[in-house]
Amino acid sequence: MNDVVFYFETGWHHIISWTALDHILFIISLSAIYLAQNWKQVLVLVTAFTIGHSLTLALSVYDVIRINEKWVEFLIPCTIVATGIFNLLVKDFKPKSLRINYFLALFFGLIHGMGFANAIRFMLAKDQYIALPILFFNIGLEAGQIVIVAFILSISFVLVSKLNLNRKWWVWSLSAFAILIALNMAVNRWPK
Numbered sequence: 001m002n003d004v005v006f007y008f009e010t011g012w013h014h015i016i017s018w019t020a021l022d023h024i025l026f027i028i029s030l031s032a033i034y035l036a037q038n039w040k041q042v043l044v045l046v047t048a049f050t051i052g053h054s055l056t057l058a059l060s061v062y063d064v065i066r067i068n069e070k071w072v073e074f075l076i077p078c079t080i081v082a083t084g085i086f087n088l089l090v091k092d093f094k095p096k097s098l099r100i101n102y103f104l105a106l107f108f109g110l111i112h113g114m115g116f117a118n119a120i121r122f123m124l125a126k127d128q129y130i131a132l133p134i135l136f137f138n139i140g141l142e143a144g145q146i147v148i149v150a151f152i153l154s155i156s157f158v159l160v161s162k163l164n165l166n167r168k169w170w171v172w173s174l175s176a177f178a179i180l181i182a183l184n185m186a187v188n189r190w191p192k
Contacts, residue, residue: 007133011140014116016147022076022185023112025178027148029083030105032174033093035167036157039149046145048102052109053116054138060117061130070191072114077189079108080182087175093167 015023027046034042059065083104120137152174159165 003133004136007136008140008143010120011137011142012144013140014137015141015144022080022182024148025080025182026076026083026108026112027145028152028174029080029087029178030101031149031152032084032178033087033090033101033171034153034156035093035160036153039153042149042153043146045101045105046149047142049105049109049112050138050142050145052106053113053141054109054134056110056113057117057120057137058130058134060114061120061134065114067114068191069115070189072111074186074189074191075111076115077182077185079111081179081186083108084175084179084182087171090171093171 014020015027026049030045030049031042034045056065086100086104120133156170160167160170
């Protein structure tokens with residue numbers, strides 16, 4: 001039972017801490033174009049991200065894939081920039097127009113999963129079965145993402161739905177905020 005709690009907490013802290021700012025910014029970018037009434041779509045979206053994340057996490061732990069950590073750390077903020085730019089280019093916010101987000105979330109989840117692979121590889125005992133640790137890590141990660149999404153959707157509900165802030169301004173503000181911070185991260189993480 002202690003292992004379950006440990007891996008859940010590790011996943012939770014992987015997303016809910018200031019050291020996880022890149023992951024928080026990614027979730028903000030993903031959810032920026034949605035409103036509170038779209039909460040189901042956003043949950044599917046962050047779950048797609050978690051699936052991608054867990055796939056490469058498992059493949060990396062088993063040494064099926066291994067990519068230079070410096071490149072992964074550089075690519076993570078690039079995923080934020082790409083998601084933010086996509087948000088800026090969206091013409092309308094109808095569900096049909098936003099379907100590509102599910103593929104982006106899954107694909108970018110693959111990149112983010114490689115970012116934590118080395119850390120979890122060191123946490124596991126050499127012959128330890130990884131299914132439960134990865135499952136509970138990802139449940140913790142998903143719980144953290146849901147908290148961030150709920151926070152963003154709550155703010156959008158107040159600003160856009162109640163105070164009538166133009167939805168485009170909301171999307172552009174959140175996306176520009178995420179892009180600017182992520183660009184700085186990408187420059188600082190350029191592989192040398």
